[in-house]
Amino acid sequence: MRYLPLTDADRAQMLGAIGVASIDELFADVPESARLTRPLELPDHASEIEVARAIGELARKNLGTTATPSFLGAGAYRHHIPASVDHLIQRGEFLTSYTPYQPEISQGTLQVLFEFQTQVALLTGMEVANASMYDGATACGEAVLMARRVTRRGKAVLSGTLHPHYREVVETLSRFGRTEVESLDPDIRGSEDIAARIDQETACVVLQNPGVFGGLRDLAPIAEACHAAGALLVAVVTEVVSLGALEPPGAMGADIVAGEGQSLGNPMSFGGPTVGLLACRQKHVRQMPGRLCGETVDEEGRRGFVLTLATREQHIRREKATSNICTNSGLCALAFAIHLSLLGEEGLRRLAAHNHAAALELCERLSSLEGVELVNETFFNEFTIRLPGPAAELVERLAGVGILAGVPASRLYPHHPDLAPLLLVAATELTSEAEIEALVEGLAEVLR
């Protein structure tokens, strides 16, 4: 077996040194009734060639988005990942290292986390950010629990612009954590009056921008309403590239930002692993969950980095911790940091502009189709159209001809039949003229 260095001769010698006759003696503590004496019904070991063939066959049964016109978004986006990102994250010292508990030999990971935290804080317009969460939805769930700790209030109001997966994760965590959640109806046009739902029990209002239907909203008036009532505003960003073009939540008064960082450096990979972003005001940092990296000096006075403020965390505080999170998304955060370092200020601004331009083009072309109605007034790289029939059926028909037309709202809102005609469509820097053409023609065909 290619991954196992011990030979039978080694094993025999080692058993001798231990002073046992066989390996079975080392498992003597296992109750006899639970010892497996027969091989399990699983195939035997396989070569690289065989394993690559088996997984390759599974891959070929899917319609990948690389060579397919694809307009899916709703929280996962097809973006270009510069070649050097994937090269660098596969350096063994990054890939095969552990959580940096031994800072003297983990300065690589630690400096990356410090840079990542800075990048996330800059992008979101917040003062501090942590070293990552599992994904955007869990970051959002943790943000709500954090708001409860900060305000010592028990109610969260979730906007109808919030991605349903995020809403559901908040609802799950809150139910077990005994937070009351008020989830507003799907808000297609960004017209809900969420400020009216705030009262003296409200810990936070959670609002997504761009919203799940793509629309944009000025958070400032809502932040004001929150603050006037002693509540926090949690802003959610599922498309982090939008922050290259849009006012950051921090500039509009958000107190906590929860986001999904997949768009930078990470493939969609069917939804995971990705990287959750969590940023907040400095004054709330001790209520923040997750790892934090901080700057310090070593014995010789040289700058260095360590994990810090661990008294918030489970391995120190156990049942009194801010969260049970341990492992987070280190390598995905590294990919994010490398991609954003490559882009830089100008690259990010241009990337965002290309995304918006592609969406404008797609919007114009789709709006010109008979039977297609644009729902949004505003958007970044994703918007919603209304079709004459159930969007899911059209999506299925177009998938049959190799076009991934978008996300039917019914996939996210099966219990809202009124939303069935809605289709969420996204465009990015990878969306070509030819892909737009293919979608427009395909849609015209199925609408005919």
Added chain:
Amino acid sequence: MTARAGLEGRSTGNRALMLEEPLIFEQDAPGRSGVDFAPLTLDEDRLGGLARRAPVGLPGLSEPEVVRHFTRLSQKNYGIDSGLFPLGSCTMKHNPRLNEKLARLEGLADLHPLQPASTVQGVLELFDQLSHWLSTLTGMPALALSPGAGAHGELCGMMTIRTALEDRGDARKRVLVPESAHGTNPATAAALGYEVDALPANARGRVDSAELKARLDSDVAALMITNPSTCGLFEDEIIEIAEAVHAVGGYVYLDGANFNALVGRVRPGDLGVDAMHINLHKTFSTPHGGGGPGSGPVALTAELSPFAPFPQLVHDETGFRLVEHGPEAAKSFGRLKGFHGQTGMFIRALAYMLSHGGDGLRQVSEDAVLAANYVLARTKDSLSPAFEGGCMHECLFDDTFLEGTGVTTHDFSKALIDEGYHPMTVYFPLVVHGALLVEPTESESKASLDLFIETLRTLAAKAKAGEEALFHEAPRHAPRRRLNETRAARHPRLRWRANAQAAAAE
């Protein structure tokens, strides 16, 4: 270059291959970028007056500079690729590169999570195969794949248990957790609103079953147990313990962090376990990546399976599909994570399992247990084992052997760094004074183990011989000497700022 201006007239601080590297923010040249996009001026936008007003503040670098930056940073890290990484309870085993390659295949890495089911039958089949392997190895019929890491799996498993209890109208208040447990266990129980009842260990380092039975009553929702425990010991009374918990109507949750000691030889389902998470990033070798991503699928009994989270995988006449909402799986406790889980990790773990096969996985556990016992046997006269007898996949020492030397566990671990090793886990589990927890894994050759053993023995001898300074000054050869953690916590600087002085005054 402006960023290096501070180094003018001074030495670089470099030491041959050990290269000092400024922060990326200190290498800015405005206008530079490592990605080419044509400038674009839009005549109109649909941003609704919310266009960004101020710059983000990101530095501009070209691709070669970025590549060099991160390459240099990587060289300050120790990984499994660098050498033996005996971090107990964390299972730092070899990460096969085939798995990396396969996770990046077109048709897998480029799948959008919300594509129509008809276009993702291959990846759903992969979910099914992974579930089948995990189910066969655990002896537990149902799998919930979505949790993002081990601690997330704990949440998932305990939420499943709580929901099952509520479903039978039997809300309970307490969860029993051994004192040796990972901190995530009590944190998980507390996150679900349970009162945590800490169980002491007996003199043999196992859960004290008499004490456990004394605390069992109809208010106990579950026992969260780790087996082998974090002391590296098999809980030999586990079946009896599980029966006692079941007798009062509670559930047994197994923290599967140490499943790598059992795979192919013991099925937790045969031990009376009702729910367990499996750290794919430990047992099934998906890379730790400097702290994730992990993946923590949860194995469940048939009784608990209806309460598992969304999505649930279904295979029917139309093929594979994901149930993402009620009412089809009406008893599900809901959603725990966006989309469907860590697919990229599932691919790597399945490739790992296919490569080893059923036969190889059994050999993996055997070699892991053999290696730990070998280290224990050959160091027991030199270090001080925490408990009598053998161990499973990791061996635990206390700091008795350092008594009177002026050297602490902390110092000892730092001296290992100078010898070219990543230290073992220290001061955990909490039940042992000055704990040193060594997990060599199956990935080490005998020569590698022998050198490590020799190093441990030599260091122990030096400590006993009064060479205190060697330990107190360690590490001397790492990229950094010991770091001032107190300062980091007292004056938290959690990000770079353009004007560091201004930040310090905050």
